[in-house]
Amino acid sequence: MNIKKLLPLAMIIIIAMLVAFFVSYKITVAVRTSSQPVTEETTAAVEETTVNTEETTASGNIAVELTEIPTPKKVTMPADESWCLVLLNAYYKMDSSYEPQLTEVVEGTGIYLDSRVAEKFIQMYNAALSDSVTLTPASGYVSLDRQTRNYDKQVESLIASGLSEEQSKVQAIFYVLPEGCSEHNYGLAIDIGWIADSFADSPAYSWLKKHAAEYGFIERYTADKEGITHYQASPWHWRYVGVDAAKAMKADNLCLEEYLGKLN
Numbered sequence: 602m603n604i605k606k607l608l609p610l611a612m613i614i615i616i617a618m619l620v621a622f623f624v625s626y627k628i629t630v631a632v633r634t635s636s637q638p639v640t641e642e643t644t645a646a647v648e649e650t651t652v653n654t655e656e657t658t659a660s661g662n663i664a665v666e667l668t669e670i671p672t673p674k675k676v677t678m679p680a681d682e683s684w685c686l687v688l689l690n691a692y693y694k695m696d697s698s699y700e701p702q703l704t705e706v707v708e709g710t711g712i713y714l715d716s717r718v719a720e721k722f723i724q725m726y727n728a729a730l731s732d733s734v735t736l737t738p739a740s741g742y743v744s745l746d747r748q749t750r751n752y753d754k755q756v757e758s759l760i761a762s763g764l765s766e767e768q769s770k771v772q773a774i775f776y777v778l779p780e781g782c783s784e785h786n787y788g789l790a791i792d793i794g795w796i797a798d799s800f801a802d803s804p805a806y807s808w809l810k811k812h813a814a815e816y817g818f819i820e821r822y823t824a825d826k827e828g829i830t831h832y833q834a835s836p837w838h839w840r841y842v843g844v845d846a847a848k849a850m851k852a853d854n855l856c857l858e859e860y861l862g863k864l865n
């Protein structure tokens with residue numbers, strides 16, 4: 602067989618390979634977009650989550666995740682007015698002996714926050730209500746024990762998806778922080794509405810984007826900061842940082858790590 606006869610065959614093989622690559626990339630993107638978000642509070646969400654690690658890695662979408670488990674530094678709750686700026690993430694955890702003073706937000710919800718944050722949330726809740734918007738509390742304070750159970754469940758679901766135990770422990774941090782590293786463990790953050798990306802399409806989210814900073818709350822985890830926070834974008838998760846800090850962060854589009862100059 603001469604080379605001229607082989608050329609069309611080679612072209613067909615190359616085109617078929619390109620089509621196969623393109624189709625698999627599209628599937629990867631679709632899988633990533635449709636996967637349910639997991640939270641540190643919602644057991645059901647943890648169980649429902651499908652994590653397609655191989656495909657996601659191929660698309661480059663998890664480059665923001667950690668490559669090893671950090672050993673978090675212990676921090677203490679400041680006694681002065683900077684208490685609301687305490688940084689908690691995979692690199693910083695609160696002393697486990699710290700016990701927050703809690704207040705139920707909106708009677709009957711069974712959802713608690715640090716009493717100082719609860720007071721501010723209630724002000725914001727009432728302001729939204731007068732604009733005919735309900736900021737339904739979905740989750741607040743989470744105990745250390747429950748945090749550990751939720752993290753372990755996330756690890757198990759990643760192992761079930763085919764990852765090694767070690768990889769699962771690292772990657773789980775993108776969805777559920779380890780014990781003592783979550784703002785929920787100190788009642789400093791509240792999940793509002795429902796725990797899914799679709800909350801970003803709700804009137805409550807639009808209201809929060811416009812007004813939350815006036816009450817000292819920030820959207821803690823946004824998609825454009827995942828490389829800094831090492832945490833999935835969570836439009837439902839709002840952290841109290843005080844009015845001045847919230848307004849400054851909003852004006853300059855800074856996440857808490859950037860605002861405090863504590864980057865990892």
Ligand SMILES: [Zn+2]
Pocket residue numbers: 640785790791792835837838839
């Ligand atoms: Zn949250």
